[in-house]
Amino acid sequence: xxxxxxxxxxxxxxxxxxxxxxxxxxxxxxxxxxxxxxxxxxxxxxxxxxxxxxxxxxxxxxxxxxxxxxxxxxxxxxxxxxxxxxxxxxxxxxxxxxxxxxxxxxxxxxxxxxxxxxxxxxxxxxxxxxxxxxxxxxxxxxxxxxxxxxxxxxxxxxxxxxxxxxxxxxxxxxxxxxxxxxxxxxxxxxxxxxxxxxxxxx
Ligand code: GTP
Ligand code: MG
Numbered sequence: 200x201x202x203x204x205x206x207x208x209x210x211x212x213x214x215x216x217x218x219x220x221x222x223x224x225x226x227x228x229x230x231x232x233x234x235x236x237x238x239x240x241x242x243x244x245x246x247x248x249x250x251x252x253x254x255x256x257x258x259x260x261x262x263x264x265x266x267x268x269x270x271x272x273x274x275x276x277x278x279x280x281x282x283x284x285x286x287x288x289x290x291x292x293x294x295x296x297x298x299x300x301x302x303x304x305x306x307x308x309x310x311x312x313x314x315x316x317x318x319x320x321x322x323x324x325x326x327x328x329x330x331x332x333x334x335x336x337x338x339x340x341x342x343x344x345x346x347x348x349x350x351x352x353x354x355x356x357x358x359x360x361x362x363x364x365x366x367x368x369x370x371x372x373x374x375x376x377x378x379x380x381x382x383x384x385x386x387x388x389x390x391x392x393x394x395x396x397x398x399x400x401x
Contacts, residue, residue, distance in 0.1 A: 200387045200388060200390070200391035202242065202243050202244060202266055202267060202387070203267050204265075204266070204267055204268065205243035205244075205245055205248055205264050205265070205266050205272070206264065206265045207248065207262070207263075207264055208263040208264065208265050208271070209262075209263050210260040210261065210262045210263075211260060211261055212260055212261065212294045213261075213294065213297075214261065214294075214297055214298040214301055214302045217261060217263055217298075217302065218263055218265075218271065221304055222265075222269060222270050222271060222304060223270045223271070223304055223306045223393065223394060223397055224263070224270060224271035224272070224273050224302070224304050224305055224306065225270070225271070225272055225273065225305075225306060225307050225308075225309065225390055225393075226273040226274075226275055226298075226299070226302075226305060226307075226308050226309070227239060227272070227273065227274055227275060227308075227309045227311060227339075228275045228277075228278070228295070228299075228308055228309070228310055228311065228325075229277060229278070229310055229311030229312060229322070229339075229341075230255075230277050230278060230279045230311075230313070230319070230321065230322065231255035231256050231257075231276075231277030231278070231279065232253075232254075232255040232277065233277065233311040233312065233313050233341055233342075234311060234313075234341035234342055234375075234377055235249075235258065235274055235275065235277065235311055236249035236250060236251040236257065236258055236274050237249075237251045237341075237377035238309075238311065238339070238341065238375060238377050238386075239264065239272050239274050240377065241375070241376075241377040241380055241383060242272065242383055242386060242387060243264070243266070243272070248264060249262065249264070249274045255277060256276075256277065258274055258275065258276045258277065259276050260276065261273060261274075261275060261276075261294070261295075261298055262274040262275075269394070270390070270394055271304075273305075275295055275298070276295065278292065278295070278321065278325065279321045296328075299329070299332070299334055300332055300334070305334070306335070306393050306397070307335050307336065307337060307389075307390070307393060308329060308334055308335065308336040308337075309336070309337050309339045309373075309386070310322065310325065310326055310329070310336050310337065310338055310339065311339045311340075311341050312338055312339065312340050312341065312358065313340075313341055313342060314340035314341060314342055314343045314345075314346060314351055314354055314355075314374065315342060315345055315346050315350075315354070316354070317354065317357055318357055318358050318361040323361055323362075323365075326338070326362070326370075327365055330365070330366065335370075336370055337370050337371040337372070337373060337389065338358070338362075338369075338370055338371070338372045338373070339372075339373045339374075339375055339382075339386070340354075340355065340358075340372070340373065340374045340375065341375055341376075341377070342376065342377075342378075343374050343375065343376045343381060343382075344376040344378040344379050344381070351374065355372065355374075371389065373385055373386050373389070
């Protein structure tokens with residue numbers, strides 16, 4: 200699938216204020232600084248679309264980007280950012296979880312995981328929470344340009360081993376680099392597959 204057009208539409212903290220046109224959407228979530236905004240820019244081929252930063256906590260709102268006038272990519276704030284105050288963290292968590300649970304047009308959540316790290320408790324807990332709430336998700340390993348393929352394979356194996364403790368089936372896994380563009384086609388094709396399936400049942 201080719202992205203011909205990617206346009207910023209709206210930012211807010213309330214899913215009820217998000218676009219009401221019923222078009223399908225795909226959200227990106229994960230710990231602060233894992234590379235959510237960078238991945239959206241990589242997928243759309245526009246480095247300036249979503250704001251990125253080397254400092255965690257850059258994205259603070261639910262951001263909708265309209266793609267090819269047909270579907271949305273949604274950039275979300277990161278979870279688990281230690282420097283935010285407890286009160287702010289709690290507020291964040293409420294509006295993000297409300298969005299994830301109540302947004303009817305949300306087709307899939309891409310959970311971003313830093314490919315350099317061992318399985319992190321907070322990410323495992325978040326994915327288990329998605330499972331409990333029946334929110335479909337994929338695992339997306341980011342920043343693979345920063346490690347060797349053997350370390351990547353080792354870290355993926357560790358994650359699979361953890362996931363299999365809780366899940367009968369491991370969700371789809373993507374490996375990506377926003378630096379090199381690796382993984383772009385696979386992620387976009389996955390989205391395209393869902394968009395096509397929706398059209399067929401309409
Ligand atoms: P918050 O909005 O703060 O939650 O962060 P985020 O998850 O949106 O991360 P962001 O895209 O802002 O990226 C964080 C930092 O990681 C930036 O300095 C990016 O340049 C860098 N980065 C993101 N993806 C990659 C990648 O694939 N490879 C490399 N080398 N750096 C990356
Ligand atoms: Mg961001």
